[in-house]
Amino acid sequence: METEASAAMAYLQQQHGGSGGNLNNQLQNEQQVVRSAGRQAIRQFLQGQNCFACLRTSGKIVVFDTRIPIQLAFYALVEHDMQAAPLWDPVQCKFVGILTVTDFIDILRYFKSTGGNVGALAVNSIAEILQDAAAANQVPSRKFHGAESSCSLQSACFQLLRSGEDYLPVVYTEDMRVLACLTYTDILQHLVTHFREQRRLFDDSITDLGIGTYGTNLVTVEPNRTLTDALQLMAKHDLSALPVVDADSRILGVYARSDITFLTKAKDAQDAVRNLDLTLQDVLSQARQDVTTPDALRTCGPGHTLQAIFESFAQVRFHRLYVVDAENRLLGVVSAKDLVAYFLQDAE
Secondary structure (H helix, E strand, C coil), X not given: CXXXXXXXXXXXXXXXXXXXXXXXHHHHHHHHHHHHHHHHHHHHXXXXXXXXXXXXXXXXXXXXXXXXXXXXXXXXXXXXXCCEEEEEECCCCEEEEEXXXXXXXXXXXXXXXXXXXXXXXXXXEHHHHHHHHHHCCCCCCCXXXXXXXXXXXXXXXXXXXXXXCCCEEEEEXXXXXXXXEECHHHHXXXXXXXXXXCCCCCCCEHHHHCCCEEHHHCCCECCCCEHHHHHHHHHHHCCCEEEEECCCCEEEEEEECCCCHHHHCCCXXXXXXXXXXXXXXXXXXXXXXXXXXXXXXXXXXXXXXXXXXXXXXXXXXCCEEEEECCCCEEEEEEEHHHHHHHHCCCCC
């Protein structure tokens, strides 16, 4: 006697006029059509929106003259709670790059490894310090690649992906002002706020869609490792954050390069260099407890659908989600960049 499941399969085969193998192929094809339709709907939305529409109404921008001391620039970023600022060269009369808070951390690593005088940070200009550090391959040399404010968000996404950078300056072409520095997270926030779709196109899980990094490709760190160890590991693998796990791969926290708590609590530059020897356990205990920061640890399960990700992001924005099992063991990580790359994967 047939079970209900086998009877249902026989019925579907009859309706589709083929064997089980043909039915599976047809269902897989239909699944791919739905996924492709979802990506296309998002791309059409991004193509119809420009960078100006993505800017916050109360946003602000900080621009640095390359002649000011780099330590002063860092304190200005901290004071204004900014992660990055465009660099203006008054001699060339143009923007020449971007300075980020993570650059300052890399510069401290450079001084620590070379035994240099960190007092130079208080007097040497941004241009001088970056030139020296870049020559030693300690700090990435970021050229200024801006997008016009009228540029579509789809084009902006492609520009971010191709450049390999995390920040995209938006330029008002009439007077060449920089209006903001867009990130993948900014673009996703605009998407989940304004994108509307009645069709159920996003019900597949993120693991089924292959979005993110999983298994042996994951890079993790133990809580007893030093901040210097973690920063070297992130530089080696070109990562902006590291999950901190115990011996059983249970996630304990996340250290992001944008977390500068250990710097802001330092008495001076020399003290900041000494803080590079702190363990990650100590660093995490000092980290901001503000749950609204995009770098806060946020988790989801492997069965989380893309629609669920959208709904979560609409409530609290984040740079990345860590995929864990029922025992809180780390399985993977999905970043805002991963999501944008998925939406655009068959656009070209």
